[in-house]
Amino acid sequence: MPRTQQPPFIYRVAVPSPLRRAFDYLPRSHEDKTPLPGMRVSVPFGRRQLTGMVLGTDTRSDVAHSKLRPISQLLDSEPLFGPGLLELLQWAADYYQHPPGEVFSTALPVLLRQGRPLVETVAWWRSSSDPDTARQALARAPRQLALYELILERDGCDRDTLLAHGYQRELLRQLENKALIVCEQRPEPDAESFNTEPLTRAPSTATPHTLMPEQRQAVAAVSAGLGKYQCYLLDGITGSGKTEVYMGIMATVLAGGGQCLVLVPEIGLTPQTISRFEARFACPVVTLHSGLSDTERLAAWKAARSGTAGIVIGTRSAVFTPLAKPGLIIVDEEHDQSFKQQDGFRYSARDLAVMRGRLESVPVLLGSATPSLESLHNARTGKFTHLCLDVRAGGASTAAMQIIDTARQGMEVVFSELALLRIEQQLKAGNQVLTFINRRGFAPLLQCQTCGWVAECDDCMAQFTLHAQPRALRCHHCGRRQPVPQACPGCGGRALTTLGQGTQKIEALLSARFPDYPVLRIDRDSTRSRRRFDAMLTQIHSGEPCLLLGTQMLAKGHHFPNITLVVVLDADSGLFSADFRGQEHMAQTIVQVAGRAGRAERPGEVLIQSRHAAHSVLQRLVSLPYRAFALELLTERQEAAMPPFTYLALLRAEAPAADTALGFLDKICELLARQAGDAVEWLGPLPAPMEKRAGRFRAQLLLKSASRGALQQRLTELLQAVEALRCPPRLRWSLDVDPLDLI
Ligand code: ADP
Ligand code: ZN
Numbered sequence: 001m002p003r004t005q006q007p008p009f010i011y012r013v014a015v016p017s018p019l020r021r022a023f024d025y026l027p028r029s030h031e032d033k034t035p036l037p038g039m040r041v042s043v044p045f046g047r048r049q050l051t052g053m054v055l056g057t058d059t060r061s062d063v064a065h066s067k068l069r070p071i072s073q074l075l076d077s078e079p080l081f082g083p084g085l086l087e088l089l090q091w092a093a094d095y096y097q098h099p100p101g102e103v104f105s106t107a108l109p110v111l112l113r114q115g116r117p118l119v120e121t122v123a124w125w126r127s128s129s130d131p132d133t134a135r136q137a138l139a140r141a142p143r144q145l146a147l148y149e150l151i152l153e154r155d156g157c158d159r160d161t162l163l164a165h166g167y168q169r170e171l172l173r174q175l176e177n178k179a180l181i182v183c184e185q186r187p188e189p190d191a192e193s194f195n196t197e198p199l200t201r202a203p204s205t206a207t208p209h210t211l212m213p214e215q216r217q218a219v220a221a222v223s224a225g226l227g228k229y230q231c232y233l234l235d236g237i238t239g240s241g242k243t244e245v246y247m248g249i250m251a252t253v254l255a256g257g258g259q260c261l262v263l264v265p266e267i268g269l270t271p272q273t274i275s276r277f278e279a280r281f282a283c284p285v286v287t288l289h290s291g292l293s294d295t296e297r298l299a300a301w302k303a304a305r306s307g308t309a310g311i312v313i314g315t316r317s318a319v320f321t322p323l324a325k326p327g328l329i330i331v332d333e334e335h336d337q338s339f340k341q342q343d344g345f346r347y348s349a350r351d352l353a354v355m356r357g358r359l360e361s362v363p364v365l366l367g368s369a370t371p372s373l374e375s376l377h378n379a380r381t382g383k384f385t386h387l388c389l390d391v392r393a394g395g396a397s398t399a400a401m402q403i404i405d406t407a408r409q410g411m412e413v414v415f416s417e418l419a420l421l422r423i424e425q426q427l428k429a430g431n432q433v434l435t436f437i438n439r440r441g442f443a444p445l446l447q448c449q450t451c452g453w454v455a456e457c458d459d460c461m462a463q464f465t466l467h468a469q470p471r472a473l474r475c476h477h478c479g480r481r482q483p484v485p486q487a488c489p490g491c492g493g494r495a496l497t498t499l500g501q502g503t504q505k506i507e508a509l510l511s512a513r514f515p516d517y518p519v520l521r522i523d524r525d526s527t528r529s530r531r532r533f534d535a536m537l538t539q540i541h542s543g544e545p546c547l548l549l550g551t552q553m554l555a556k557g558h559h560f561p562n563i564t565l566v567v568v569l570d571a572d573s574g575l576f577s578a579d580f581r582g583q584e585h586m587a588q589t590i591v592q593v594a595g596r597a598g599r600a601e602r603p604g605e606v607l608i609q610s611r612h613a614a615h616s617v618l619q620r621l622v623s624l625p626y627r628a629f630a631l632e633l634l635t636e637r638q639e640a641a642m643p644p645f646t647y648l649a650l651l652r653a654e655a656p657a658a659d660t661a662l663g664f665l666d667k668i669c670e671l672l673a674r675q676a677g678d679a680v681e682w683l684g685p686l687p688a689p690m691e692k693r694a695g696r697f698r699a700q701l702l703l704k705s706a707s708r709g710a711l712q713q714r715l716t717e718l719l720q721a722v723e724a725l726r727c728p729p730r731l732r733w734s735l736d737v738d739p740l741d742l743i
């Protein structure tokens with residue numbers, strides 16, 4: 001009887017390539033183990049050999065069977081990702097319209113991406129014979145006998161041990177040939193112990209605070225919902241004890257054997273949070289961030305995957321870390337823009353965290369003192385459960401905000417008289433003062449007083465920022481640096497002056513005005529050295545009166561209990577930002593900076609200098625609590641039909657010539673016009689607000705729809721057509737789904 005022919009199996013594999021699809025492969029010719037979804041395989045791709053990940057199987061392929069090639073090698077003996085995470089990654093590839101191979105690569109630690117085995121193995125020799133028989137057989141071969149005895153005595157040996165004892169590989173072969181020993185592959189000793197170490201239960205080592213009623217309710221609400229998906233917005237003013245709430249819930253999760261994944265904006269800025277977790281819980285805590293070496297990262301990743309690590313803290317890409325026993329996902333400072341990847345695979349880690357919770361059936365907790373309008377909207381519509389903390393812990397009051405009208409002040413006057421007076425008073429009273437400005441460098445502009453020439457970056461349509469230490473003109477958009485000219489390149493005159501202020505200029509100004517007090521500048525330039533940053537933090541925490549000066553780095557993570565006065569120097573740039581989220585971001589930054597002050601018994605005061613003191617947004621910001629303020633912004637967004645009431649996708653193109661970029665987007669508009677349906681509208685193509693950057697002209701096309709589903713479907717169809725377009729040489733294009741800004 002003829003055997004019925006099985007339909008040929010096809011493996012669908014995500015292979016790192018810029019193409020927006022997975023690729024089909026045949027099984028290996030002699031299959032010993034079956035590749036399962038989530039396992040890595042080595043596959044031929046063009047003339048190269050690449051590491052891909054099996055997504056699933058099929059019986060049919062769109063490609064002719066004769067053209068399919070077999071998988072070269074199976075790299076894993078178990079799936080690296082469980083079904084939930086696999087589904088998340090595939091969902092993300094679809095939703096963000098990004099090549100699945102690149103999505104899977106992003107999710108893997110570099111070493112695994114390169115094909116390194118999950119468990120490193122070593123060659124291991126052990127006796128395979130009866131010792132007495134072996135001794136007899138080796139009676140005339142003393143070296144071999146000695147080696148055999150060593151292997152016997154140690155219950156097996158690896159190569160390093162043998163070499164250390166002065167034995168050669170040749171001797172081993174002789175013993176192997178006599179069938180007295182065998183060689184096998186064993187997991188590397190440390191790798192093994194890492195994976196089998198039991199998850200330590202989490203007894204409290206630091207006594208937790210007695211929770212306040214609101215905190216208690218929040219902990220109870222989330223703890224009652226463990227083991228299933230629900231998203232909670234923990235909307236609590238700065239200092240209201242959100243971290244205590246996290247820890248209260250984490251304690252229950254850990255005690256039940258679950259793991260907690262905590263996403264934070266920047267690890268460097270949250271050492272306090274990490275040490276609080278470590279002090280409270282006895283379980284292993286691992287961190288995943290860009291400062292780790294590839295080896296460290298892989299070790300942390302494995303500890304998360306095996307379940308060894310009870311708490312996994314990481315930045316954006318940690319959302320893809322596999323967990324053996326996922327119990328809770330926390331996104332701290334959920335409004336923070338760093339959760340959105342701004343190039344390549346442009347995903348939002350916050351949004352993916354929520355989707356992951358859904359797919360893995362675990363609760364997700366989004367925490368912030370200044371929630372994003374998206375999350376507030378979701379809380380209002382009932383998609384998220386809204387948990388509010390409106391009281392500060394320890395009885396501290398929130399800082400009072402006041403606007404100082406600087407409209408009549410000369411352009412070059414930095415501090416108003418009132419601000420200077422208050423600074424002096426606070427310093428004399430032994431307190432600390434914080435000045436906030438969102439611009440590093442010395443001055444944002446170098447200008448010629450004679451002819452009006454302004455120093456501009458040749459590669460960007462942007463002005464150079466003058467830096468004082470080291471002295472140079474620097475472009476904050478492309479990184480270009482050049483020496484400061486002695487004379488004006490326009491007229492040859494020497495009357496070059498600076499306009500506006502950066503952190504370095506204000507540092508000089510404060511030092512001159514208050515010579516008796518240290519001035520500590522905290523920005524990206526001054527904190528490049530971790531040691532210097534730590535030294536500054538120590539000085540601040542010593543409580544001595546000082547002047548702190550910084551950019552929005554200061555608005556993140558740190559508590560400065562001795563600050564009683566915050567001066568915000570330029571609120572106006574946020575008021576009139578070209579971006580539709582400009583006011584939201586300005587408000588979040590100011591409220592977060594204000595939150596650094598008045599933590600302890602000392603009440604804080606916030607002075608906001610503005611040339612547009614009567615602006616309604618500013619007025620509402622100082623008179624309303626953040627939540628009420630944000631709800632008003634939300635109403636304005638609804639009226640303007642902008643997110644979260646509509647959904648956006650931004651197609652960007654850039655090329656050495658402006659016409660190339662615009663022309664390409666014109667073609668895309670033609671494609672759009674040919675598609676059916678009117679649920680999606682588009683705006684553009686237009687030159688980008690920053691039209692030239694790093695020597696390339698930028699244009700963009702904005703797609704908008706009231707229906708997320710309609711936009712998704714349209715994008716999928718559109719991109720298929722776009723991929724078939726002939727792309728002009730040196731043109732780069734990208735799609736940003738749910739863009740954070742439209743700049
Ligand atoms: P948030 O994360 O909301 O800014 P934290 O959790 O960091 O707030 O708490 C702010 C400060 O208040 C911390 O020093 C913390 O130890 C303290 N704290 C929090 N909850 C309580 C409480 N219930 N009783 C006393 N102090 C508390
Ligand atoms: Zn000039």
Ligand code: ZN
Pocket residue numbers: 457458459460462475476477478479480693694
């Ligand atoms: Zn530039």
